Amino acid sequence: MASTAAPRRTARAPAAHTVLPxxxxxxxxxxxxxxxxxxxxxxxxxxxxxxxxxxxxxxxxxxxxSPPVLGLIRYGYREFLPVGPPHRSTPEARALAQDADFTFSFLPDPSAWSSRDARDGRVLLSRRISAAIAFEDFLVCDPLHRRYVKIPRILDDLLAASTPDNGTARHLLPVLAPTGDNDEESFRVICTVQDKGKRKVMAFVFSSCNQTWQGIISTIYLPNGFIGCKPYSAHGCLFWMFFGKGYSLMLDTSEMKSSIIDLPPHNFDFGSMRAIVEAEDGRLGFLTIGDGTIDLYCKNWQSNGVGAQEWQHDKLIPLPKDSGINYSWDIVGTVGRYVALVAHDPICDESSPNSELFVLDIETLLVEKLCTLNNGMFCGFPYARFPPPLTLPSI
Known part of the structure; x- marks a missing residue:
């Protein structure tokens, strides 16, 4: 009887892996x-x-x-409030809070310094030496790597040359300038001065590249009003608001030129909460907080603001209902496409009011809770992104 042999299988060659460039x-x-x-x-x-x-x-x-908001820093304090659950950035925020030193204990005499601004993971600190000195001392700190750079004091001669009428200059809030795409390891500090009598605005800029302060040649005369708040950053520019006024002072930090831009028609009373933001598709955005909602106006934008179209009402964004309609809302600051908001609960005891902190994503229009502050009204700024390293500590 003839045996039936099983068919012989031919081994297949292994499939070639596609190598993508x-x-x-x-x-x-x-x-x-x-x-x-x-x-x-x-x-x-x-x-x-x-x-x-x-x-x-x-x-x-x-x-x-845009880097996500990892927490907030209280203005004037050395305190970091990390994002909490259920926000998706909670793991990164907890890791940062555990590894970084936001008490800045690595500084000489850390209790003398106060937080003033944060950008790109770095924190700007200042201290007042005496009332006779016009400007404060500044440090730019990296809380993660525990490094800092001391900024030399602005020379009195430079201040006097920019404000010849002695005693009329008013020192405004110092800020860290937006970082360019190709110089993320360097930084700049900007201090703005307003001449009370002539309503003239000037600025001083410190660059870590050349280690010196320079006075900006471009100056501008304000129609009326005074600057009373920290500027908002959008598209490489800084925007200062004016109490009760329908315009903003813009400083283009790449060309270091100032100009005035008009804001959309609105009831600009002294209690209105407003901010300039980066809107989607490269547009410029303007936010106002109303009764339980946020109005978003947008316009096409060029780097110098010339030839830009008129403002158009773009979105009406509802605020979280579970925070109560009686909450007092404020805009804390902006980071890229994110806007940090704070809601103050007026029902809590005045000695220890409750503040809930939120973030608005301009692209998705979602408002998400970040954390809760139970021991006081919040005033500060958002902190985002792990910082690039600074140079070694220097005095």
């Missing part, structure tokens, strides 16, 4: 939603890590994805 992987990685997803992807292999760590790629990713 780095340019395709870059496009894939740029479409990830968050930096945490990017970090997980970079752990896949050495080639992924090489692509993700390239400085050009990092700059491109940051230009497309």
């Amino acid at each position: 780095d340019e395709i992987w870059e496009e894939i990685f740029l479409r990830l939603d968050a930096a945490a997803d990017l970090a997980r992807a970079s752990a896949g292999c050495s080639s992924f890590r090489r692509i993700v760590s390239d400085r050009r790629f990092v700059r491109c990713f940051r230009s497309l994805h």
